[in-house]
Amino acid sequence: MSLGALIHRLDPEPSRSAKATHCRFTSVAARFNVAANLADCFRLQTGIATAMVDYPIGDMIAERVRAMGVRPS
Numbered sequence: 001m002s003l004g005a006l007i008h009r010l011d012p013e014p015s016r017s018a019k020a021t022h023c024r025f026t027s028v029a030a031r032f033n034v035a036a037n038l039a040d041c042f043r044l045q046t047g048i049a050t051a052m053v054d055y056p057i058g059d060m061i062a063e064r065v066r067a068m069g070v071r072p073s
Contacts, residue, residue, distance in 0.1 A: 002031035002048045002070075006061060027064050039069030047071035 007029045012020030035046035048070055052058040065072040 002035045002046070004029060004031040004048070004050060006032055006048070006050050006052075006065070008061065025060075027061055032065070032068075032070065035070045036068040045071070047073055049073050 006027050009026045009028060010023040011026060013022045013024055014020070032048055035048055038044045039046045046069065048065060050072070052062055052072060062072045
């Protein structure tokens with residue numbers, strides 16, 4: 001179980017420019033990366049305890065965390 005904040009980054013596409021028309025949403029954080037890699041490489045059951053909002057964006061983040069093999073809580 002990891003404890004910590006998830007960082008959500010908006011990456012402009014196709015370039016890092018103020019003129020970008022699309023952004024990619026990425027969830028990252030050192031503790032989350034460790035949990036995701038342990039789940040992927042060693043098939044360990046991992047989780048992250050963090051604050052998540054009860055809102056569609058929070059639901060999307062929780063789904064992306066689950067997609068990496070980490071249980072959000």
